[in-house]
Amino acid sequence: MADFALLHRPALAGAKAGSFGAPSTGARITLTALPEGHVLQVLAARDSDHLQDLIPRIGDGSPHAVRPYGPGQWFVIGDAALSAAEIFGKTPLLDGMASISDQGHGRIRIGISGRAVETVLAKGTAVDLDRASFPVGRSAMTLIGHISALITRTGAESFELLVLRGFAESLWDELIQMSLEFGVDARATQ
Amino acid sequence: MASLIACPHCGPRPKEEFTVRGDAGITRPAPDAGEDAWHAYVYLRDNPRGRHKEHWHHTSGCRRWLVVERDTMTHTIHAVSDASAEGATA
Numbered sequence: 561m562a563d564f565a566l567l568h569r570p571a572l573a574g575a576k577a578g579s580f581g582a583p584s585t586g587a588r589i590t591l592t593a594l595p596e597g598h599v600l601q602v603l604a605a606r607d608s609d610h611l612q613d614l615i616p617r618i619g620d621g622s623p624h625a626v627r628p629y630g631p632g633q634w635f636v637i638g639d640a641a642l643s644a645a646e647i648f649g650k651t652p653l654l655d656g657m658a659s660i661s662d663q664g665h666g667r668i669r670i671g672i673s674g675r676a677v678e679t680v681l682a683k684g685t686a687v688d689l690d691r692a693s694f695p696v697g698r699s700a701m702t703l704i705g706h707i708s709a710l711i712t713r714t715g716a717e718s719f720e721l722l723v724l725r726g727f728a729e730s731l732w733d734e735l736i737q738m739s740l741e742f743g744v745d746a747r748a749t750q
Numbered sequence: 751m752a753s754l755i756a757c758p759h760c761g762p763r764p765k766e767e768f769t770v771r772g773d774a775g776i777t778r779p780a781p782d783a784g785e786d787a788w789h790a791y792v793y794l795r796d797n798p799r800g801r802h803k804e805h806w807h808h809t810s811g812c813r814r815w816l817v818v819e820r821d822t823m824t825h826t827i828h829a830v831s832d833a834s835a836e837g838a839t840a
């Protein structure tokens with residue numbers, strides 16, 4: 561029995577919001593705090609690349625719900641919040657070949673888009689984000705500056721970043737800084 | 751120190767994404783191997799000039815342990831492989 565109620569507060573609720581930087585360059589960046597729905601970490605043995613087709617079973621069917629980031633490692637992501645029972649109920653769908661860990665409390669999604677989005681992200685990561693080598697749907701776990709994040713391309717000019725909750729606001733502030741030369745609209749409300 | 755490591759899982763990444771554990775060539779002694787063997791295993795390391803194999807952890811990427819073979823003098827990277835591919839468990 562809890563002595564006091566735990567209140568869930570979105571990690572970016574109090575983050576910097578508004579328009580910053582260059583007035584209008586035609587290549588403005590938009591930053592969006594995305595819903596803190598569910599973030600499931602799926603882990604399997606190292607020779608588990610064949611599970612790739614199995615993982616979408618526990619997703620919500622939306623595009624880019626399944627994000628591989630290493631051998632036998634995936635994040636499964638969606639906008640809807642899931643109860644512990646709902647998450648536990650997904651385990652049998654993986655036929656005992658992988659385990660699911662709820663990371664909904666621990667990782668935050670940030671959307672970033674605009675014509676100059678590759679240039680902005682290239683200031684922070686060494687991953688080649690050119691569309692030819694990093695097509696829509698591709699994910700990469702990397703460093704943005706000194707902050708670890710999973711980058712996923714969701715469109716021709718849009719990416720999603722998955723970052724540890726405690727680093728979300730730092731990354732948010734850094735992304736605003738990195739976008740100033742193009743102008744940036746930051747939407748922290750969800 | 752070499753600056754770009756070609757992770758077999760993630761592609762070329764800067765060294766800042768990795769944690770270096772050290773010499774990949776040493777073998778863990780048996781529990782009863784004696785004090786000298788354990789002292790050597792824990793504390794004593796060669797400081798080679800030239801080709802050297804090390805365990806590198808791709809901490810900020812795929813989180814796999816890798817074996818990186820590099821030249822300590824020229825910084826050339828000769829080979830990078832997943833540590834489990836060699837059966838290395840030390």
Ligand SMILES: [Zn+2]
Binds near residue numbers: 757759760
């Ligand atoms: Zn890697």
